[in-house]
Amino acid sequence: MVFEKIREIIAAQLQIDPNEITLETRINEDLEADSLDLFKIVNDIEDEFNIKIEYAETVETVEDAVNYVKEQAKEV
DSSP, rough: OHHHHHHHHHHHHTTTOGGGGOOBBBBBTOOOHHHHHHHHHHHHHHHHHHHHOGGGOOBBHHHHHEEEEHHHHHHH
């Protein structure tokens, strides 16, 4: 569920096919997202899951984002 939603957010922001995105996908390197793209992706993830990601640069892979969301959900 978390992965699917994050995949949708990334695909919408970068205008790519969601099927190109896996847990191992590196957002900057593999998807060629720039810092503005990453900022918007992180913002959308924060809004969707009602969390705060302190350091966007720590989100390198899709799995990093998924794990972060899951960890934040445990703390609520």
